[in-house]
Amino acid sequence: MSRAMIELHNVSKRFGAVEAVRGVDLTIAEGEIVTLLGPSGSGKTTLLRMIAGFELPDKGRIVLDGKDVTHAPPYERDVRLVFQSYALFPHLTVEQNVEFGLKMMGVSASERRERVKDAISLVRIEGKEKARPHELSGGQKQRVALARALVCKPKVLLLDEPLSALDAKLRDAMQVELKKLQQKVGITFVFVTHDQQSALVVSDRIAVVNEGRIEQYAGVAEIYHRPKTAFVASFLGESNLLTARVLSRGDGKVRLSLAAGIEVIANDDGSRQYGSQVTVAIRPEKIHVEIFEFEMDGTFHGQVTDEIFRGPLAQLSIITESGLELTAVVATRTADRDTPSKGEQVTWWVHRDDVVIVG
Amino acid sequence: MGVVLAVPLVLWLFALVILPNLILLVYAFCDRDDFGQVVPKFSLEAFTRLADTSYLKILLRSLALSGVATTICVLVGFPVAYFIGRTSAKWQNKLLILVMIPFWISFLVRTYAWMILLRSEGLINALLQYTHVIAKPLELLYTDFAVLIGIVYAYLPFTILPIYASVEKLDPSLMEAASNLGARPLRTFWSVILPLTRPGIVAAALFVFIPSVGMFAIADLMGGARNQLVGNVIQNQFGQGRNWPFGAALGVVLLTLFLALLSWALKKDGEEALHR
Numbered sequence A: 001m002s003r004a005m006i007e008l009h010n011v012s013k014r015f016g017a018v019e020a021v022r023g024v025d026l027t028i029a030e031g032e033i034v035t036l037l038g039p040s041g042s043g044k045t046t047l048l049r050m051i052a053g054f055e056l057p058d059k060g061r062i063v064l065d066g067k068d069v070t071h072a073p074p075y076e077r078d079v080r081l082v083f084q085s086y087a088l089f090p091h092l093t094v095e096q097n098v099e100f101g102l103k104m105m106g107v108s109a110s111e112r113r114e115r116v117k118d119a120i121s122l123v124r125i126e127g128k129e130k131a132r133p134h135e136l137s138g139g140q141k142q143r144v145a146l147a148r149a150l151v152c153k154p155k156v157l158l159l160d161e162p163l164s165a166l167d168a169k170l171r172d173a174m175q176v177e178l179k180k181l182q183q184k185v186g187i188t189f190v191f192v193t194h195d196q197q198s199a200l201v202v203s204d205r206i207a208v209v210n211e212g213r214i215e216q217y218a219g220v221a222e223i224y225h226r227p228k229t230a231f232v233a234s235f236l237g238e239s240n241l242l243t244a245r246v247l248s249r250g251d252g253k254v255r256l257s258l259a260a261g262i263e264v265i266a267n268d269d270g271s272r273q274y275g276s277q278v279t280v281a282i283r284p285e286k287i288h289v290e291i292f293e294f295e296m297d298g299t300f301h302g303q304v305t306d307e308i309f310r311g312p313l314a315q316l317s318i319i320t321e322s323g324l325e326l327t328a329v330v331a332t333r334t335a336d337r338d339t340p341s342k343g344e345q346v347t348w349w350v351h352r353d354d355v356v357i358v359g
Numbered sequence B: 001m002g003v004v005l006a007v008p009l010v011l012w013l014f015a016l017v018i019l020p021n022l023i024l025l026v027y028a029f030c031d032r033d034d035f036g037q038v039v040p041k042f043s044l045e046a047f048t049r050l051a052d053t054s055y056l057k058i059l060l061r062s063l064a065l066s067g068v069a070t071t072i073c074v075l076v077g078f079p080v081a082y083f084i085g086r087t088s089a090k091w092q093n094k095l096l097i098l099v100m101i102p103f104w105i106s107f108l109v110r111t112y113a114w115m116i117l118l119r120s121e122g123l124i125n126a127l128l129q130y131t132h133v134i135a136k137p138l139e140l141l142y143t144d145f146a147v148l149i150g151i152v153y154a155y156l157p158f159t160i161l162p163i164y165a166s167v168e169k170l171d172p173s174l175m176e177a178a179s180n181l182g183a184r185p186l187r188t189f190w191s192v193i194l195p196l197t198r199p200g201i202v203a204a205a206l207f208v209f210i211p212s213v214g215m216f217a218i219a220d221l222m223g224g225a226r227n228q229l230v231g232n233v234i235q236n237q238f239g240q241g242r243n244w245p246f247g248a249a250l251g252v253v254l255l256t257l258f259l260a261l262l263s264w265a266l267k268k269d270g271e272e273a274l275h276r
Helices: A044-052 A094-104 A109-122 A138-150 A168-185 A196-202 A220-225 A230-235 B002-028 B045-050 B053-086 B089-104 B107-118 B123-130 B144-169 B172-180 B185-214 B217-223 B230-238 B244-274
Strands: A004-015 A018-029 A033-037 A059-064 A079-082 A156-160 A188-193 A205-210 A213-219 A240-250 A253-259 A262-267 A277-282 A287-290 A300-309 A313-319 A325-331 A345-350 B030-032 B038-042
Touching: A004 A044, A004 A188, A018 A044, A018 A059, A018 A188, A018 A213, A033 A044, A033 A196, A044 A059, A044 A079, A044 A156, A044 A188, A079 A138, A079 B172, A094 A109, A094 A138, A109 A138, A109 A168, A138 A168, A168 A196, A188 A196, A196 A220, A205 A220, A205 A230, A213 A220, A213 A230, A230 A240, A230 A277, A240 A325, A253 A277, A287 A313, A287 A325, A313 A345, B002 B030, B002 B244, B030 B045, B030 B244, B045 B053, B045 B244, B053 B089, B053 B144, B053 B185, B053 B230, B089 B144, B107 B123, B107 B144, B107 B217, B144 B185, B144 B217, B172 B185, B185 B230, B185 B244, B217 B230, B230 B244
Parallel strands: A033 A188, A033 A205, A079 A156, A156 A188
Antiparallel strands: A004 A018, A004 A059, A205 A213, A240 A253, A240 A277, A253 A262, A287 A345, A300 A313, A300 A345, A313 A325, B030 B038
């Protein structure tokens, strides 16, 4: 891993009776896109505001590019923030907004002109230089806010729910665009969002924040496929969270009983202690469903109780004879087979890599 | 329908704003008989009297005094208004009530109270003498200084309220954005807070400047006979002076001055206010 750009060491913050952030440790490498993902009130925005310097931590240290900035005022930190509300200066034109930070940095007039021009073309808002913020659409304001931050070439760009005010189509386009933009400028991006879809599309790594703590911090694929806690498994994508009884352990495997007659195997990485009861997470799309009935080791039967058509995918509710309820997602009809429909008997199985013990 | 709804307002404005000013304008061009009675005959006499430099001096002195009072009001009012506008909503209401409490007491009573404080044997002089800061009482009352205090005291709430209104609308994330972009607090004040609250400041300044130029009660009570302002001169023309046309002419001059000032201020800020 390249060198650390942001380090949070045991950072805590309390607002009155509310413990917003509780002893967070987090390291973000140079040039990475990291998302702080969590529900509202999880403390993710407080973390971001502490990195920007708008809030001071009660405890712990914040290190930016090797320099301790725990108590530095915002204007002395080389980070720029794209505000959720964009916070464009209403009395200034687009150009003057973008130029603001450069003026504060004491950049010469000729260089300012050059860099403002570059930033405006980078976010593709040419032709709007003389417009006032109130004359712009939401998407355009967003671009101006980005340009205003990026033009300063900060060490870190913080983005607070930057996509939440945009409509779905624009949001999808902006996600991809942001990722490309980051690759182009090479600046470390820290995203804050409650939108797990954006988080997956945009990030290299995701830190899932819940109740002031980081529940898991890992690459997107790992965090999706190997969630560490039930919260991560359910907040990021969908999961069947099931209570299981441990039947036996050994050989790096755990034998689990999900219900009478339904025994599955999960990987045991040896990293956890657990008793006879565990919680497992199984992603709906990892459950294989076949419309015809057959018997094999590790296959089970069930009945489809509900089917929701979602275009390319269909979501099935399945109940087994022993009363275990599962949600599965399957591809809809293809040339050689139909989607199982309501009331039909199906056979299902799950691979042991896809049964994840989360607690 | 819209036209019908506007009728009361138009009538009101006509009866109480346009008509009185038209009457004033007509009087300004009327003649007087030997006893000072106004006669409906066209005359420019009132305006020729304006050329007298002693009146010009009084006018300039009034404008200067009001200018200083306005500046003090804005300088004192802004921090107060800013503080109120930035505290929690719970405190905002309480503090605003405190600002408005003086309105519950008669203006004259409040002015007399200041006279008691300021006179030679008043509270301030007594206190300063008691603490041996001064040996002889200072002459505070019946000076320009006293008039200034009177004006600032009377009009300060009118400065706080409009500035408060514009501070309260200020999005706090704009200040954070400025700080995030490297602006130190003073820079944020000049580049963001001041330009965005300017409409409120201009309104506040006009609320003090315009009424205080024509004001006569404070100058009468606290300024004494030597410290006449244009308001006193005008009042005098309609009273003992028995020269209504001249009083009206002075009024017309002031009104023209204010209209020019107002249209300049509105032109500058109106355009921007439209864009918010």
